[in-house]
Amino acid sequence: MVRLNDPDRFARFVERLSSTLGMEPDIREVPPREPGDGQVFALVYANTPEPGFVSGFTYGLSLWKGADSLPSSRELCMVMRSNDPEWAKVPAITVAALRGMCPFDPGMVIGYMKPYVPDSGLSSLLLAAPSPRLALADQINLACSGMGTDDFVEIVGAYPIYASERKIIHAQGAGVVWNSDWDPYDPARPAVV
Template identity: 60%
Template sequence: MARPGDADRFARFVDRLSSIVGAEPDIHEVEPRAIDDGEVFALAFVDVPEPGFVTGVTYGLSPWQRLHERPVRELCITMRSTGSAWPKVPARVVAALRGLCPFDPGMVIGYKEPYVPPSGLSSLVLAPILPVPALSDGIDVTAPGGDTDDLVELVAVYPVWPSERDAVRAEGLRVVLDSDWDPYDAARAAVL
């Protein structure tokens, strides 16, 4: 079973993820809420899925969940941006809420202030629809010769306004997904 500090599993995750998206990530460590829970990383891919976008994938949630026999997931965000702040947002959330939140698709997570100013987006909706379709099957980090499968499901993270967060809580995920919005635009106006 993977331990939070399993360097081989992390290397397999990075290698297999890089192979799927066709790029190498910039790797940023994010300080966890509790050191004993293990490391948390933000893997930032510039110009993925296309030029002018940035995609961030977490690492640190799945080993913790596997150790505690929960669904094995990591989070993925894509924004129209060239900066490094947005790819770190899901990792900051994992670092703060790992062990307190299941990170299930359909959930919304609020924050007291905007995640990346000057954008006013201060909540996240978790969805099963990934912005990088090649990642939809997850990341297989099974060790060579391993006796147990180790498939990491990726859950999409979309920044939303508090009003949109409240609408998802009241009416479900489809209310946002079916609205006329650009989920990759950090400067967008609220649609609900």
């Protein structure tokens, strides 16, 4: 089951992100796993948070509501040191594929069958707090004035990792990666393990 997409809510999400980031995104629709699953969008911010980086946000995860569950109230974001906008679409591709089957909880690792972007071996995601480079609150309130209720969306960071790192995180915890000497924004970085 999907909550009815409210175009005004989407506009508020884009406006609040764009206001914080200081620019408008390139908005791309990503096909959902099943046509009835509802829309998923990738919001691509080039040269954000600084020149030579790309940032991407999802919109569509917070719309999902399972038959017996509350809305997820989450959206994903990613920051990469790259000019390739395909990196910014990775969170939306993941949401489109797994929405309704995955809670997208911080601390989770999610695998993919192949590298997310050609010429990179990164094929999994580690979910955590959003990148501090974005200077973004962990939650965005999409309520409009006079609504009387809040509509908070939690922003969850998605960090690309290697399959070998995903396996070690499953075995030993995310600290193995977080506490290593790694650059989470480098698409060509070497594997930690």
